[in-house]
Amino acid sequence: MVNQQRADNHHTESGKVKYEEKSLKFGLSNQQCEGFQANGYLLLKNVTEVTPLIRAVQDEVRALGKQFMADYDDTTSAEKIAALPSNRRQAFYHALRYLPSTTQLACSPLLLDISKQLKLVQPAVMRSYNLRMDMPNEQQFMFHWHQDITYLLGSKNSVTYWVPLTPVNEHQGSIELIEGSHRHGLVPFHYTGEGSPPLSKSMSPKDICLDAEPTGDAKTIEAEPGDIVVFSQFLLHRSTPNHSNQIRWVSQVRHSDFQEADFREAGFPFGDCANVFHHDYLN
Numbered sequence: 051m052v053n054q055q056r057a058d059n060h061h062t063e064s065g066k067v068k069y070e071e072k073s074l075k076f077g078l079s080n081q082q083c084e085g086f087q088a089n090g091y092l093l094l095k096n097v098t099e100v101t102p103l104i105r106a107v108q109d110e111v112r113a114l115g116k117q118f119m120a121d122y123d124d125t126t127s128a129e130k131i132a133a134l135p136s137n138r139r140q141a142f143y144h145a146l147r148y149l150p151s152t153t154q155l156a157c158s159p160l161l162l163d164i165s166k167q168l169k170l171v172q173p174a175v176m177r178s179y180n181l182r183m184d185m186p187n188e189q190q191f192m193f194h195w196h197q198d199i200t201y202l203l204g205s206k207n208s209v210t211y212w213v214p215l216t217p218v219n220e221h222q223g224s225i226e227l228i229e230g231s232h233r234h235g236l237v238p239f240h241y242t243g244e245g246s247p248p249l250s251k252s253m254s255p256k257d258i259c260l261d262a263e264p265t266g267d268a269k270t271i272e273a274e275p276g277d278i279v280v281f282s283q284f285l286l287h288r289s290t291p292n293h294s295n296q297i298r299w300v301s302q303v304r305h306s307d308f309q310e311a312d313f314r315e316a317g318f319p320f321g322d323c324a325n326v327f328h329h330d331y332l333n
Contacts, residue, residue, distance in 0.1 A: 076160055078167045086168055090232035091281035093273060099160045101276050104215055106151040107181065107301060111215075114149070118142050128186055128297045146181040153179070156303040161211055164280060170207055171309035177322050178202050181215075184223050184289070184298040192289040193255035195264050199283035199332060200239055201253035202321035204306035205313035206332065212271075212279040215299035219272040223292030225279075226268040232284035236332055237264065249328045252321055 076099065078092075086092045108124075115122035118138060119130050131139055146152075155161070156179040165173040184191070198210050218224040231237075238261040241247055247257070264286050271279055281287070283304065292298045306313065306320070313319075316331035326332065 076163045076167070078164065083167060086280070086282075089229045090285040091227060091229070091279065093271065094164075094278040094280070095273075096276055097160070097278050098276075100155075100213065100278055103151070103155045103158055103160070104213065104275055104301075107149060107155065108215055108299075110149045110151045111146065111181070111299070114142070114145055125296075128295060131183075131297070132185065143183055146183065149181065152181055152301060155179070155213065155301055161278075161303060161305065164278075165209060165305045165307075168207075168209060168280070170205075170209070170305060170307040172307060174205075174306040174308050174318075176202060176204055176208070176304040176306055176320055178320075179301070179303040182298075182300045182302055184292045184300075186292050186295050186297070189291060192291060195260055195286055195288045196255040196258065197237060197284050197286060198304065200236065200258050200326050201255060202283065202304055203319045203324060203326060203329065203332075204283060204304065204321070205308075205310035206284075207310055208283040208304060208306040209280050210283055211301075211303040211305070212281070213301040213303065214273050214277060214279075215275055215301060216296065217274050218298060218300065220270050220290065222294040222296070223298045224271045224273075224290050225287045226270050226290055227281065227285055227287040228264055228266040228268055231264065231266060231286040232282035235284065237286065238262070241327060247325055247327055249324060251325055252323070253325045258326075 076097070082092055112122065112124065115127060118134065118141075122130060131142065134142065156175050162173050199208060202208075212225065216222065239258050240261060242257055242259050247253070266286075270290060273279055308314065308318070312331045316329055319329045319331075
């Protein structure tokens with residue numbers, strides 16, 4: 051179970067308040083750690099300590115939304131955002147990546163502690179953390195089967211955190227994954243653009259396509275706000291459509307490991323300034 055120790059405050063002789071921040075500990079069981087290594091993912095239910103982090107993101111999204119539409123609210127936001135001119139809607143989505151609360155979530159002691167228990171010795175917060183906004187019945191931004199590591203790079207033991215701010219399921223949209231697919235390493239893929247991409251071009255799942263459709267049973271993740279999904283960046287997964295009338299909000303965070311030998315030897319390449327077609331350390 052989660053055991054959060056809050057900061058203690060003590061009055062010094064001078065009358066000033068001294069804060070001593072104690073470490074946060076999230077205890078994964080041996081079974082959970084072994085399950086992650088075997089299946090490539092974990093679904094952690096009812097993580098109490100993530101709730102205030104989620105609320106902070108929701109509050110900032112609400113405040114930002116009111117800059118674009120004065121009557122923005124959580125229940126009718128999909129309809130109102132859809133009605134925005136395309137340039138205003140794009141600006142709203144781009145602004146979401148700069149919310150301080152998403153940085154706080156990515157760097158939180160909670161997620162860093164979980165990463166360490168999943169064998170990341172010295173976790174590095176990858177700058178690819180973001181807030182995903184999936185509109186109802188919108189297909190163009192869905193990603194087909196892919197592995198995060200091919201376009202984000204990072205260490206061989208890097209992980210993705212998928213933190214829902216709204217329910218995710220078959221009706222409201224989620225991700226499908228293939229259990230154990232991370233154990234096969236890189237799946238053959240190719241670049242979908244013209245020629246070879248330059249070293250500095252960052253990749254997205256639309257720039258990379260698997261050579262063949264993956265085999266194996268796909269599992270749909272069902273989770274609620276307060277749950278955390280964490281999976282290997284080698285795990286095959288894809289988005290599923292949102293059939294509801296509400297936006298599906300999910301925060302995505304990635305951690306790598308500075309101490310992973312091949313990653314260190316390659317010079318710590320990350321997908322924001324390099325790409326997989328110029329680094330062969332993952333092979």
